[in-house]
Ligand SMILES: *[C@@H]1O[C@H](CO)[C@@H](O)[C@H](O)[C@H]1NC(C)=O
Ligand SMILES: *[C@@H]1O[C@H](CO)[C@@H](O)[C@H](O)[C@H]1NC(C)=O
Ligand SMILES: *[C@@H]1O[C@H](CO)[C@@H](O)[C@H](O)[C@H]1NC(C)=O
């Protein structure tokens with residue numbers, strides 16, 4: 359009986375390990391979320407403060423990054439003016455980690471435009487980090503600069519990340535290129551309904567019958583929940599997974615239950 363409990367625990371933890379797979383998604387400044395299509399929300403809204411790569415010097419943008427060096431050949435940038443109350447953008451995502459990549463300007467362009475970057479990262483309403491980049495003369499424009507990263511987030515809920523200046527006494531420049539977030543997904547759908555648990559449970563008598571009836575209901579919500587996490591849009595694949603799990607578990611459950619019952623009866627009959 360101790361052996362059967364141990365071996366069942368071993369099989370369960372094995373299948374948990376086999377399930378973990380990290381999937382990476384991108385949020386481009388312009389194209390939005392590569393998995394859901396949701397785009398960043400730039401503010402203040404209703405004014406043409408944020409500009410994308412289509413704004414060159416001729417259109418009045420003084421800092422013009424090279425789109426050959428930016429993610430998806432896009433970026434979105436703005437200069438905070440002291441007349442504003444706040445300036446920034448919001449991202450929403452469901453994942454366990456997030457990282458933000460900026461483009462940084464350096465040289466003083468001998469004009470009215472600042473090349474200083476300064477902002478706060480506010481995750482789910484609490485300030486997690488303040489970032490400041492002071493321009494370095496002669497360094498040019500820097501690309502792919504990670505300005506914020508956070509791990510260990512709850513993977514089963516939506517998070518809102520506000521990247522913003524707040525009220526400031528000086529001008530600052532923000533250029534958002536992209537964000538990367540990760541989702542933990544089940545690796546192998548077959549692993550959860552693997553024959554491993556069926557084999558251990560049939561060989562282990564009365565306590566195994568309990569494990570047997572518990573295992574499939576535990577597995578079903580687990581797969582459904584993690585699949586939902588990864589991709590809110592895929593209703594169809596989610597429900598087909600549930601169905602196939604129900605099917606396979608109910609197909610397995612009855613013969614297994616019968617076997618376990620027979621076995622238990624036989625063992626009891628011996629004494
Ligand atoms: C944007 O970049 C992502 C990740 O690098 C890539 O998967 C996607 O195909 C790109 N989209 C376009 C339209 O280039
Ligand atoms: C950005 O997110 C913050 C925090 O969730 C929220 O208070 C604010 O209204 C959002 N701004 C916009 C323009 O959606
Ligand atoms: C699950 O197993 C079946 C049969 O062995 C196989 O055809 C299928 O491709 C597997 N699915 C996955 C996601 O590995």
Ligand SMILES: *[C@@H]1O[C@H](CO)[C@@H](O)[C@H](O)[C@H]1NC(C)=O
Pocket residue numbers: 601602604605
């Ligand atoms: C169970 O499987 C059978 C055949 O394999 C299929 O016809 C039936 O629709 C499935 N049931 C569910 C609930 O997926």
